[in-house]
Amino acid sequence: MPNDKAVSDHYSHGNLLNAIEEALGELGKTIDSVNIEDLAPVDEFHIGGRQATKNFLGQLDISQQEHILDVGCGLGGTARYVANKYNNKVTGIDLTEEYIETGNALCAWVGLDKNIRLLQGSALSLPFKGETFDGAYMMHVAMNIEDKLQLFNEIYRVLRPGAVFGVYDVMQVNDGELSYPVPWATDKSTSHLVFPMDYRSKLSSAGFEVSKENNCREFALEFFKVLRKKTEASGGPPPLGLHTLMQASTADKIKNMIFNITEGFIAPIEIIARKK
């Protein structure tokens, strides 16, 4: 699939595990002493980082779910947070091979490799039998996926009846020409943003019942304001952060994303649904 290759090329770094280990070294940490909180600045690749994860997961009844699917898991930061806090089993799937290899190494570093399995693959063709999972979530992923109905059909198929599915994605909220690059795409060829109502209607067509929708615009703008103040106060970013992933293009991507949110074109949105 040409889009899949373009997407994974966009996210691939080339030497990510070493870059993370070096940045941890600057923080006085080694692979034997690192913990999941040390990794959070780099492995929660969505607006609001760890705080957004806590806000989002708090609405998903995670403690009731034995086996959870993380769709587009990236480096697996959310999966490690979930497995560590709730002691359940998490399976993650992601298109980007380097994120999966790095993510599995990070799970081993923090002793969570028994609970978590990260696999390379596409969310549009999940390599799991029907009704495998008790719950699923997806954070900042479907911005890269055009066929959202196929995506939701696949997630619906692998969930048990009654299971919760949470989405936290960047969505279009008003018409307007977006500035690129942004963290999920270099240009519009791999950016497939749609309105929350499109998510809701595709979720319903797949068979989900949508129970909640939250616009997290104000949370996002406050998050970026605090981050900017911290970075200015310490004379630059800390050794480990999303800049470790995005490298030289970080400043442009973040600046454009804040501009697109401030102009009211896009916003991070949570949608909570359930398989009937």
Ligand SMILES: C[S@@+](CC[C@H](N)C(=O)[O-])C[C@H]1O[C@@H](n2cnc3c(N)ncnc32)[C@H](O)[C@@H]1O
């Ligand atoms: C912005 S990152 C978010 C990663 C992770 N969910 C997080 O919040 O830290 C988007 C991720 O979606 C993955 N992705 C995009 N399209 C995908 C697809 N069709 N199937 C699986 N993963 C996909 C990318 O490889 C990338 O790791």
